[in-house]
Amino acid sequence: MIDWCEKCEEMMQPFLDGTLSVEEVAEAEKHLDGCSWCAKRYRFEERLRHYVRIAVSEPMSPALKEKLAALRTPLN
Amino acid sequence: MRFEEEALELSEQVYRVARRLVGSREEAEDLVQQTYERAFRSWRQYTPGTNLRAWLLRILTNLNIDRGRRQQRTPQTTSIDEAGDYFLYNRLEESAPDGNTDTDRVLERLSQDSIVDALTDVPHDFRDVIVLVDIGEFSYADAAQILDIPIGTVMSRLHRGRRILKKNLADKAVAA
Numbered sequence: 001m002i003d004w005c006e007k008c009e010e011m012m013q014p015f016l017d018g019t020l021s022v023e024e025v026a027e028a029e030k031h032l033d034g035c036s037w038c039a040k041r042y043r044f045e046e047r048l049r050h051y052v053r054i055a056v057s058e059p060m061s062p063a064l065k066e067k068l069a070a071l072r073t074p075l076n
Numbered sequence: 077m078r079f080e081e082e083a084l085e086l087s088e089q090v091y092r093v094a095r096r097l098v099g100s101r102e103e104a105e106d107l108v109q110q111t112y113e114r115a116f117r118s119w120r121q122y123t124p125g126t127n128l129r130a131w132l133l134r135i136l137t138n139l140n141i142d143r144g145r146r147q148q149r150t151p152q153t154t155s156i157d158e159a160g161d162y163f164l165y166n167r168l169e170e171s172a173p174d175g176n177t178d179t180d181r182v183l184e185r186l187s188q189d190s191i192v193d194a195l196t197d198v199p200h201d202f203r204d205v206i207v208l209v210d211i212g213e214f215s216y217a218d219a220a221q222i223l224d225i226p227i228g229t230v231m232s233r234l235h236r237g238r239r240i241l242k243k244n245l246a247d248k249a250v251a252a
Contacts, residue, residue, distance in 0.1 A: 009161050013235065017209075019216075044165045047183050052241070053211050055191040060091040064105045068087055068112045072080045 004031050008038045012045055079119045083112065086129050089212070093133055096207045097140055099196050107143075111136040127218065134222045137204055164242035168249055185249050194244035202237030205230050210238075 011028045014020050020028065032039045090111060094104040114135050115122075122131050168185065195203060208219040209230070216234075220227040 012161055013238065017216075041162050041165050044183070045161070048164070048242075049210055051183055051186065052191055052195070052206075055188050055195070058095070058101075060088050060108075061105065064091070064108060065087065067109055068084060071109075071112050071116050072084075073116065 005035065005038055008032070008035070009041075012042060015042075016046060016049065079122065079124075080116060082128060083115055083132060086132060087112070089129060090132050090136060093207055093212050094136060096192075096195060096211055097137070097200075097203065098143075107136060107139060110139050114139065130214070130218050130222050133208070133212070133214075134224070137223055140200075140204075161239065161242075163239070164246045164249075167246040171249075186245060190245065190248040194241055194248055197244050198237055198240050202233050202240055205233045206237045206241060209234055 008028060008031050011020060011024060015025065015028050032042055087108065091104065091108050094107045094111075095101065098104050098107055111132060115132055122128065195206070198206065204223055205219055208214045208222060209216065214222065216227050216230045220230045223230070225233075
């Protein structure tokens with residue numbers, strides 16, 4: 001018998017990476033619709049990626065921007 | 077548009093990646109500056125019409141390797157594979173003071189600083205792929221090209237690197 005929760009865990013990272021086939025996505029979504037245990041964890045992983053992506057999203061300093069612009073070769 | 081102008085327009089994105097590859101703001105600024113110095117010197121090696129952002133980031137990651145990143149200790153990773161993908165969630169859930177398992181409430185316990193620290197503690201090889209794919213939003217194929225490694229290596233490092241990151245986050249969140 002297939003352990004769907006285990007299969008779902010294996011599929012989670014590729015699911016979030018968008019690398020599953022259409023059939024696999026449908027399979028995962030079908031399970032997630034009916035399993036709150038997995039659904040909670042999927043939602044957590046999705047939010048976690050967002051948190052990691054926005055962590056220290058400080059802009060570049062204007063001083064560095066000027067330094068980079070000064071590296072250009074002068075126009076003749 | 078001149079090559080240099082085109083490259084400069086991408087500098088915010090290049091900085092964003094650099095900021096997460098190295099430990100401090102100062103190091104990130106140095107790395108970006110060196111990247112642009114080298115890029116402007118070797119612009120003839122760039123093929124117009126190809127992915128300039130990937131080309132710049134390839135220079136950046138190579139320079140980062142030159143900075144002695146290989147000297148970093150090899151992490152103790154024996155427990156990573158056993159931890160599973162839900163390791164962080166499970167640890168946070170177990171330690172929730174009020175048994176609150178609402179996703180956002182659980183995530184709120186991770187500060188921005190702890191995320192950055194946890195990422196900095198991920199060994200370079202793994203951190204590079206996480207930064208490029210999860211933060212830079214590059215495809216596996218682009219990340220493979222930038223780092224000059226096979227696509228399968230990108231995938232396996234990503235898999236392992238994410239687990240290391242989650243384990244680091246769990247250690248920080250539970251210790252907090």
